[in-house]
Amino acid sequence: MSSNELAGKVALVTGGSRGIGAEVARKLAGAGAAVAITYVQAADQAGAVVKQIEAAGGTAIAIRADLAASGDAEAAVARTIGELGRLDVLVNNAGHFTYGALHEVTTEELDRVLAIDVRSVFLAAQAAARQMADGGRIISIGSCFNGRVPGDSLVLQATAKAALIGLTKGLARELGSRGITSNVVDPGPIDTDMNPADGETADFQAGLTALGRYGKVEDIADTVLFLAGPTGNFITGAAIPVDGGYTV
Numbered sequence: 477m478s479s480n481e482l483a484g485k486v487a488l489v490t491g492g493s494r495g496i497g498a499e500v501a502r503k504l505a506g507a508g509a510a511v512a513i514t515y516v517q518a519a520d521q522a523g524a525v526v527k528q529i530e531a532a533g534g535t536a537i538a539i540r541a542d543l544a545a546s547g548d549a550e551a552a553v554a555r556t557i558g559e560l561g562r563l564d565v566l567v568n569n570a571g572h573f574t575y576g577a578l579h580e581v582t583t584e585e586l587d588r589v590l591a592i593d594v595r596s597v598f599l600a601a602q603a604a605a606r607q608m609a610d611g612g613r614i615i616s617i618g619s620c621f622n623g624r625v626p627g628d629s630l631v632l633q634a635t636a637k638a639a640l641i642g643l644t645k646g647l648a649r650e651l652g653s654r655g656i657t658s659n660v661v662d663p664g665p666i667d668t669d670m671n672p673a674d675g676e677t678a679d680f681q682a683g684l685t686a687l688g689r690y691g692k693v694e695d696i697a698d699t700v701l702f703l704a705g706p707t708g709n710f711i712t713g714a715a716i717p718v719d720g721g722y723t724v
Contacts, residue, residue, distance in 0.1 A: 483508035491570030493522035495668040499693035505534035543596035593636035623723035648713030657712035664719025686721025
């Protein structure tokens with residue numbers, strides 16, 4: 477994709493202060509989009525991503541928003557449009573990982589994970605769809621657990637991420653008449669500060685993939701970029717694994 481493929485477009489990336497979200501923001505900005513990123517607590521990290529994009533000649537803003545909270549999604553979309561002029565691409569990246577046996581999961585943990593991983597995506601998509609230009613893109617970051625749950629203590633995470641498939645397909649049908657596509661990208665083991673390729677469980681996770689290794693944040697960002705541009709205009713309602721063969 478050429479460096480100006482998204483010129484004139486505006487993207488909103490939730491949870492864009494680090495890891496996959498930060499790389500997605502940088503990648504979209506590198507293709508010419510103006511980018512807004514949201515964060516909850518990591519103001520310094522979000523500011524650093526904005527500065528990186530600006531130093532490379534791009535345009536970016538950081539917005540503090542808890543998208544699972546009532547009104548924050550609408551406010552983030554409104555500020556994005558107010559400062560950057562429009563909204564063409566929504567990337568739902570913000571998420572929360574909880575590891576625990578079924579009998580240990582509390583109702584509070586259940587509510588929290590569903591609020592962050594499902595409710596926030598629904599609310600962001602709802603708010604964005606009201607304002608998004610026809611032909612826009614909604615892209616959510618899911619998980620390889622959508623297709624394979626390799627062990628116990630993952631039931632809550634698998635439940636939350638699997639819900640994104642139904643939400644994605646529903647959005648695809650609901651918004652297809654406007655040319656707005658909706659897809660979910662399902663990462664496998666990705667080298668981030670939260671799940672480093674040299675961490676305690678890294679060998680086990682890498683061994684579950686066909687390639688026998690971790691992926692990089694660039695692998696996910698490249699797929700998001702493909703879906704965000706003209707190359708993705710006939711792909712909708714899809715769950716796309718970027719997992720090194722984790723689900724083979």
